[in-house]
Amino acid sequence: MKIIGICGKIGSGKSAAGVFLEELGGFVLDLDVEMHTLYAESCELQQKIAENFGAECVKNGFVDRVKLASRVFQRLETLQKLESIVYPLLQKSVEQKLEAAKKAGKVKIAAVEGALLFKWPEFSRNLDAIWVVEATDSVRLERLLKRGLTKEDAERRIQIQAQDPLPPNAKYFYLDNSGAISALQKRVCELAEI
Numbered sequence: 001m002k003i004i005g006i007c008g009k010i011g012s013g014k015s016a017a018g019v020f021l022e023e024l025g026g027f028v029l030d031l032d033v034e035m036h037t038l039y040a041e042s043c044e045l046q047q048k049i050a051e052n053f054g055a056e057c058v059k060n061g062f063v064d065r066v067k068l069a070s071r072v073f074q075r076l077e078t079l080q081k082l083e084s085i086v087y088p089l090l091q092k093s094v095e096q097k098l099e100a101a102k103k104a105g106k107v108k109i110a111a112v113e114g115a116l117l118f119k120w121p122e123f124s125r126n127l128d129a130i131w132v133v134e135a136t137d138s139v140r141l142e143r144l145l146k147r148g149l150t151k152e153d154a155e156r157r158i159q160i161q162a163q164d165p166l167p168p169n170a171k172y173f174y175l176d177n178s179g180a181i182s183a184l185q186k187r188v189c190e191l192a193e194i
């Protein structure tokens with residue numbers, strides 16, 4: 001089984017590319033979705049979130065992501081604190097799921113999709129390739145507003161990612177997603193064949 005990464009800035013269209021890959025029979029792990037599942041399932045994590053970011057960030061056994069986002073995207077140090085708590089759990093869960101998919105032997109291509117793959121350099125370096133989804137800042141902002149983020153939240157996240165490097169890897173493929181969604185789909189079909 002080939003394992004690739006799908007990265008790109010917020011709102012570039014990584015999840016959309018992931019969905020197209022799934023339609024072609026790929027196995028896709030969306031890091032945002034994986035993280036949300038961990039928040040919902042891990043009492044230990046919920047407790048840590050409450051301790052570090054305030055009891056009001058956890059309500060009736062659910063992490064209030066809107067509240068948590070309003071705390072962590074204000075300051076880089078706060079965001080880094082959250083990352084240091086969640087990444088070991090997230091990475092473990094991803095590795096277990098990839099291993100299970102490999103053992104099941106049913107798919108030819110698996111993808112780990114997330115903006116921040118570069119935070120795991122050893123993992124990223126060993127991926128067979130990395131797809132980089134791209135769209136201009138203004139296009140991404142417009143899409144994020146349509147998706148329901150406030151302008152303030154969207155601009156903060158765009159800003160916080162502005163200098164993020166690409167995850168280390170020997171093989172990058174670029175997917176331009178500033179235009180029609182059909183063009184992205186076509187590009188995913190091309191790359192899935194490589």
Ligand SMILES: CC(C)(COP(=O)(O)OP(=O)(O)OC[C@H]1O[C@@H](n2cnc3c(N)ncnc32)[C@H](O)[C@@H]1O)[C@@H](O)C(=O)NCCC(=O)NCCS
Nearest residue numbers: 009010031032035065068069072086114115116157160161
């Ligand atoms: C702060 C949280 C609770 C906000 O949840 P929310 O549902 O609003 O956003 P969601 O998780 O769907 O993320 C949407 C996008 O925000 C951006 N983003 C999320 N976390 C980060 C981060 N640590 N640094 C920069 N951008 C981020 C990414 O582009 C991501 O795709 C959540 O994003 C989170 O737990 N972040 C820390 C974990 C993380 O880094 N996740 C991203 C893995 S790629």
Ligand SMILES: Nc1ncnc2c1ncn2[C@@H]1O[C@H](COP(=O)(O)OP(=O)(O)OP(=O)(O)O)[C@@H](O)[C@H]1O
Nearest residue numbers: 009010011012013014015016115143147179180181
């Ligand atoms: N080519 C396109 N034309 C119009 N809308 C698009 C296009 N590509 C993606 N979108 C929409 O833009 C929004 C952002 O796309 P998507 O969620 O795939 O981005 P992402 O890179 O996964 O974002 P995030 O970093 O938040 O996970 C979504 O609402 C999606 O439906």
